[in-house]
Amino acid sequence: MAFFFILLSTDIAWAAPDAIAGKDKAQVCAACHGDKGVSSITGTPHLAAQPQLSIFYQLLQFRDQRRKGGGMEAIAATLSEQDMRDIAAHYASQPAPPPHTGGDAEKIARGQQIAQQQYCSSCHGAQLQGQKHVPRLSGQSSEYFVTQLRNLRSGARADMDGTMASAARSLTDEEIEAMAVYARSLP
Ligand code: HEC
Ligand code: HEC
Known part of the structure; x- marks a missing residue:
């Protein structure tokens, strides 16, 4: 920090x-x-x-x-x-990317559940809209989300203070994928 x-x-x-x-x-x-x-x-x-x-x-x-x-x-x-x-x-100042609500409702629900259990919103905001130096995740490309979270988990992408790396450490690929589908569905 x-x-x-x-x-x-x-x-x-x-x-x-x-x-x-x-x-x-x-x-x-x-x-x-x-x-x-x-x-x-x-x-x-x-x-x-x-x-x-x-x-x-x-x-x-x-x-x-x-x-x-x-x-x-x-x-x-x-x-x-x-x-x-x-x-x-x-x-x-640009309007948020359009939410991607299509696809797997079950996966969206699963992603939401994991995000809640992992307290992702404590930093990324209630709607994962981001705040201050913490990036917006809502509406984000799911491919991008998955790649970045894997890189943060492995350390291939270093984050500024290690908090995101520790948030990612215990996540499985399946959990990351579900949260990516959930995040892109948010307005
Ligand atoms: C040739 C394509 C290309 C151009 C041109 C480009 N970008 Fe990027 N940008 C990317 C890609 C691909 C990524 C994802 C990088 C990664 O995988 O880490 C990225 C990532 C970013 C990120 C990180 C976003 C995040 O959520 O962490 C920012 C900020 C960014 N670009 C800003 C800019 C700005 C500002 C410009 C113009 C001055 C620009 N980019 C021009 C392709 C491009
Ligand atoms: C302690 C605060 C904190 C928590 C908790 C947290 N994050 Fe983050 N997250 C950050 C910060 C700060 C960054 C920017 C990292 C950097 O480059 O320094 C980030 C970056 C990201 C990125 C990359 C976004 C982009 O645009 O490049 C993703 C994806 C992400 N977080 C997902 C999550 C998920 C999913 C959770 C819950 C499992 C989570 N985060 C929990 C603070 C947090």
């Missing part, structure tokens, strides 16, 4: 995030993440309605090579921290 607080306290040195400027700066992102942050590419995350701080923080992680994937390290390296803040403000 220490790193995160340092991050917050350096905040003051920066101009307020500008979502309008961010919209322009996000044009290079649209090819993969969609015009309004809803991606049509399987496994590529939706960014729409993600908490601003979560997007910003992940971009820093990519820039510093502490997180790798999807070529994002190279892309983030081209952005200033002000660009990251502006782009994050833009995506945070």
Whole structure:
């Protein structure tokens, strides 16, 4: 957590995030993440309605090579921290991705049950909508969700303070899959 607080306290040195400027700066992102942050590419995350701080923080992680994937390290390296803040403000202000309610009702119910048992909402919010630096999971691509949770579990993706890694440690593949189907069904 220490790193995160340092991050917050350096905040003051920066101009307020500008979502309008961010919209322009996000044009290079649209090819993969969609015009309004809803991606049509399987496994590529939706960014729409993600908490601003979560997007910003992940971009820093990519820039510093502490997180790798999807070529994002190279892309983030081209952005200033002000660009990251502006782009994050833009995506945070977009309407949430449409919920994916189709499919297996039983699996959705199972996913909901596990998420409750594991207290996922204590950090990710009551509707898994994310908050502060914690990413939004509702409406997210299930392929993306599964890959990330497996990577967090194995340590292939390091998280900022180890809390997410310990939340993931005991999950089975079946539980991860069910929670992914549940999460994408949420508005
Ligand atoms: C060539 C396709 C591509 C482009 C262009 C691209 N991204 Fe990505 N982005 C991805 C993929 C794929 C991932 C998932 C990476 C992984 O597997 O960890 C990702 C992940 C992310 C994440 C992490 C989301 C999360 O929920 O943790 C953020 C934030 C992000 N991208 C922002 C951006 C921004 C901002 C831009 C433009 C400056 C951009 N991306 C351009 C493909 C792309
Ligand atoms: C103690 C707080 C906490 C708990 C409990 C928690 N998470 Fe997280 N989760 C986080 C944080 C913080 C991140 C961002 C990790 C990072 O990159 O540092 C995250 C990231 C994720 C991601 C990756 C999302 C993305 O956009 O890249 C998924 C998927 C996820 N969590 C699912 C879950 C599930 C499912 C549960 C319940 C089993 C859970 N989390 C419990 C804090 C938590």
